[in-house]
Amino acid sequence: RYYEYIFGQSWRRTWGRRPLAARAEPELFQLQVVIEAGDPGLSFSFSFSLDHLTVTEPVAILKASEVWGALRGLETFSQLVHEDDYGSFLVNESEINDFPRFAHRGILLDTSRHYLPLRSILTNLDAMAFNKFNVLHWHIVDDQSFPYQSIYFPELSDKGAYSSNLIYTPTDVRLVIEYARLRGIRVIPEFDTPGHTQSWGKGQKDLLTPCYSGGQPTGSFGPVNPVWNTTYDFMTKFFKEISSVFPDEFIHLGGDEVDFSCWKSNPEVKEFMKKQGFGTDYAKLESYYVQNVLDIVSSYNKGQMVWQEVFDHKAQLKPDTVVQVWMANNYAHELSSVTGAGFTAVLSAPWYLDYISYGQDWKKYYSVEPLNFPGSEKQKKLLIGGEACLWGEFVDATNLTPRLWPRASAVGERLWSSSNVTNLQDAYRRLTNHRCRML
Amino acid sequence: AENEPSWETPCTELLVYVSTPGCDGFPSLDSKESYKLSVSKGSMLLSAETVWGALRGLETFSQLVGRDENGTYYINETEIVDFPRFPHRGLLLDTSRHYLPLRAILETLDVMAYNKFNVFHWHIVDDPSFPYESSTFPELSKQGAFNAMSHVYTASDVRAVIEHARLRGIRVIAEFDTPGHTLSWGPGAPGLLTPCYVGEAPSGVYGPINPIVNSTYQFVIRLFQEVSTVFPDFFLHLGGDEVDFTCWKSNPEIRAFMMEKGFGTDYKKLESFYIQRLLDIVSSLGKGYIVWQEVFDNDVKLRPDTIIHVWKDNNLQYLKEMANVTRAGYRALLSAPWYLNRISYGQDWIEAYKVEPLSFEGVPEQKALVIGGEACMWGEYVDVTNLTPRLW
Numbered sequence: 001r002y003y004e005y006i007f008g009q010s011w012r013r014t015w016g017r018r019p020l021a022a023r024a025e026p027e028l029f030q031l032q033v034v035i036e037a038g039d040p041g042l043s044f045s046f047s048f049s050l051d052h053l054t055v056t057e058p059v060a061i062l063k064a065s066e067v068w069g070a071l072r073g074l075e076t077f078s079q080l081v082h083e084d085d086y087g088s089f090l091v092n093e094s095e096i097n098d099f100p101r102f103a104h105r106g107i108l109l110d111t112s113r114h115y116l117p118l119r120s121i122l123t124n125l126d127a128m129a130f131n132k133f134n135v136l137h138w139h140i141v142d143d144q145s146f147p148y149q150s151i152y153f154p155e156l157s158d159k160g161a162y163s164s165n166l167i168y169t170p171t172d173v174r175l176v177i178e179y180a181r182l183r184g185i186r187v188i189p190e191f192d193t194p195g196h197t198q199s200w201g202k203g204q205k206d207l208l209t210p211c212y213s214g215g216q217p218t219g220s221f222g223p224v225n226p227v228w229n230t231t232y233d234f235m236t237k238f239f240k241e242i243s244s245v246f247p248d249e250f251i252h253l254g255g256d257e258v259d260f261s262c263w264k265s266n267p268e269v270k271e272f273m274k275k276q277g278f279g280t281d282y283a284k285l286e287s288y289y290v291q292n293v294l295d296i297v298s299s300y301n302k303g304q305m306v307w308q309e310v311f312d313h314k315a316q317l318k319p320d321t322v323v324q325v326w327m328a329n330n331y332a333h334e335l336s337s338v339t340g341a342g343f344t345a346v347l348s349a350p351w352y353l354d355y356i357s358y359g360q361d362w363k364k365y366y367s368v369e370p371l372n373f374p375g376s377e378k379q380k381k382l383l384i385g386g387e388a389c390l391w392g393e394f395v396d397a398t399n400l401t402p403r404l405w406p407r408a409s410a411v412g413e414r415l416w417s418s419s420n421v422t423n424l425q426d427a428y429r430r431l432t433n434h435r436c437r438m439l
Numbered sequence: 440a441e442n443e444p445s446w447e448t449p450c451t452e453l454l455v456y457v458s459t460p461g462c463d464g465f466p467s468l469d470s471k472e473s474y475k476l477s478v479s480k481g482s483m484l485l486s487a488e489t490v491w492g493a494l495r496g497l498e499t500f501s502q503l504v505g506r507d508e509n510g511t512y513y514i515n516e517t518e519i520v521d522f523p524r525f526p527h528r529g530l531l532l533d534t535s536r537h538y539l540p541l542r543a544i545l546e547t548l549d550v551m552a553y554n555k556f557n558v559f560h561w562h563i564v565d566d567p568s569f570p571y572e573s574s575t576f577p578e579l580s581k582q583g584a585f586n587a588m589s590h591v592y593t594a595s596d597v598r599a600v601i602e603h604a605r606l607r608g609i610r611v612i613a614e615f616d617t618p619g620h621t622l623s624w625g626p627g628a629p630g631l632l633t634p635c636y637v638g639e640a641p642s643g644v645y646g647p648i649n650p651i652v653n654s655t656y657q658f659v660i661r662l663f664q665e666v667s668t669v670f671p672d673f674f675l676h677l678g679g680d681e682v683d684f685t686c687w688k689s690n691p692e693i694r695a696f697m698m699e700k701g702f703g704t705d706y707k708k709l710e711s712f713y714i715q716r717l718l719d720i721v722s723s724l725g726k727g728y729i730v731w732q733e734v735f736d737n738d739v740k741l742r743p744d745t746i747i748h749v750w751k752d753n754n755l756q757y758l759k760e761m762a763n764v765t766r767a768g769y770r771a772l773l774s775a776p777w778y779l780n781r782i783s784y785g786q787d788w789i790e791a792y793k794v795e796p797l798s799f800e801g802v803p804e805q806k807a808l809v810i811g812g813e814a815c816m817w818g819e820y821v822d823v824t825n826l827t828p829r830l831w
Binding site: 403 | 783
């Protein structure tokens with residue numbers, strides 16, 4: 001596909017003409033790609049890629065320790081090749097040693113607030129590859145809809161999707177994973193619980209907590225019910241499926257914005273709180289639930305990512321649980337806390353790209369310095385990267401691509417490039433060129 | 440018991456009756472767009488005074504038709520009498536900050552028709568680029584377009600836009616904004632723009648159109664002669680906004696002219712001097728004109744049938760401006776609260792919807808002078824990749 005990217009777009013061919021004489025410059029015939037390691041297999045968490053790109057005639061060499069590094073180098077090579085007015089393709093002699101500053105460079109897509117057709121997701125994966133992103137955080141289900149077609153629980157999408165054709169079949173999911181893999185992009189699915197689960201209740205009876213008012217069920221439901229054994233039976237079976245469908249080492253379990261009011265209204269839950277000695281501290285109940293799910297997912301040999309509330313509410317995390325910091329207020333302080341407690345962190349708080357505004361807002365995303373938080377060297381190492389989030393409340397296939405790109409490119413550079421690459425004018429010049437290239 | 444479909448005999452025809460023929464003409468500010476739509480058992484009738492009203496009625500009719508789970512198209516019995524509150528309902532596109540390919544403009548016209556807009560305000564040229572291919576002055580786009588081959592509107596492109604619009608009952612009002620917003624005119628029309636000075640010497644930088652040389656007015660006459668023939672609508676938008684006086688002030692010849700004319704140091708008078716001559720030229724070509732509010736604010740002497748376009752929006756000052764403009768007897772167009780290029784998060788359509796154009800202090804005669812408004816999509820951050828989802 002890189003051949004097509006480099007040579008295929010040549011609309012200028014129709015205006016220009018090839019000069020008849022041979023060019024004086026030497027010609028580059030070949031880009032040799034050398035990969036040092038053996039086949040890394042399917043999963044490649046946090047792989048470190050170091051590529052050397054040497055361009056001198058007649059053969060350019062791209063060396064990388066793993067194929068993932070080669071992909072990054074190929075992207076760089078494609079950006080170095082430019083076309084002149086006569087239709088000749090040129091590349092300067094170069095010597096490049098490159099590697100990412102942060103290992104986790106992600107984009108969050110939300111396919112629950114609005115369904116995103118497969119082609120939107122795939123186009124987005126292409127754009128991510130152009131910007132050296134390597135994680136697709138697929139926030140696949142939420143309150144509004146459940147488009148994920150589960151093999152064990154087909155009713156979840158039968159009843160929970162917006163409609164029968166607005167779903168992701170197992171084939172669709174495999175396609176996304178493979179398309180991403182070929183671009184060196186990991187797919188981390190998020191099945192957010194216990195909050196953000198209204199759509200789950202449509203297809204799975206007795207999963208969500210019935211809310212009460214004046215001693216009677218109101219007919220509406222709240223978060224996942226943490227006191228029933230059946231809840232954990234369901235989660236055990238459900239995450240068994242998820243663990244086999246999604247090959248990445250990590251699964252995102254959500255855990256954000258749990259509204260306690262429904263739990264507080266439910267007599268069984270209140271009873272349980274008493275029995276467990278939680279008093280009226282519902283954060284303890286939330287942690288109880290989350291710990292159980294963490295155990296379930298661990299037993300399938302998967303690592304977990306969670307939103308920051310899970311850490312804030314003092315659930316007992318596994319040592320390798322990754323905490324995603326998203327609340328904008330004083331996020332530097334949160335990063336200190338999370339890493340200070342020894343946990344790995346991923347930063348999203350300053351990069352909520354769904355919050356559009358007028359003008360060149362890419363500049364404020366670019367100017368974020370992720371390591372600007374109080375902490376030791378050791379702590380700073382625990383911040384493994386970040387994710388630009390495009391929540392779907394106001395986004396669907398009609399506006400996804402222009403809303404996300406090239407604004408997300410600013411985040412991509414911030415996460416890959418070295419901390420001293422901060423000049424906005426220079427970035428502007430390169431970003432405008434890059435945008436045209438992406439188009 | 441099985442549900443019997445309650446469909447009556449299917450209606451196969453929508454009869455369209457137009458009392459004043461005129462399919463070959465162009466819509467105008469005075470066009471009557473009212474229509475009546477009558478749907479009853481066995482007959483559907485759309486009647487309007489003009490074909491423009493029929494187009495509006497056809498759009499409404501298309502919105503009334505539903506489709507059930509079996510695929511059957513149906514329509515409820517209906518009696519509709521409809522007409523627009525304001526006769527000028529416009530949309531501004533800016534093809535200078537970013538070139539918009541023809542298909543983007545035509546697509547926008549389609550969506551305008553779905554929303555009963557009837558004016559396409561084509562802000563065709565400005566500082567960054569001059570994509571309009573002029574037959575009188577071909578150098579303007581040759582030197583001023585982003586790319587003279589690919590980023591221009593040829594005469595046939597312009598004709599295509601005008602006809603595509605006409606068939607949808609949409610007027611095309613072109614804006615050639617002067618004397619400011621004209622940097623792109625400079626390369627193709629040497630001597631047109633004012634050379635700015637630093638001390639005694641020209642700095643190499645140019646400013647607004649030079650209002651003191653005769654060549655300017657010869658140019659303006661010839662250009663607007665062409666523009667008047669190319670664009671059939673009675674109105675032209677002449678711009679007149681945001682004229683920066685610093686360049687004029689720096690130029691010694693202009694300073695001398697100011698002295699000669701007794702303008703002192705009031706450059707608004709110089710701006711008025713230019714605009715008045717421009718308005719006279721355009722009038723003599725048989726066109727009416729619309730100008731941005733500065734022209735009114737700076738006390739330019741205007742003809743009574745000038746339309747003032749109100750766009751400045753700091754803290755609802757536009758309501759005051761609407762009152763002032765209409766009190767002075769001019770017709771007004773409102774755009775200030777409808778700068779759709781100023782995007783923000785969430786359902787910002789609500790703010791636009793809540794605007795009440797006549798909520799300024801004034802007598803009924805004043806309110807009657809508000810002929811409508813325009814949503815503006817300025818192009819600083821907009822091109823074909825994001826125009827449609829940003830606008831609609």
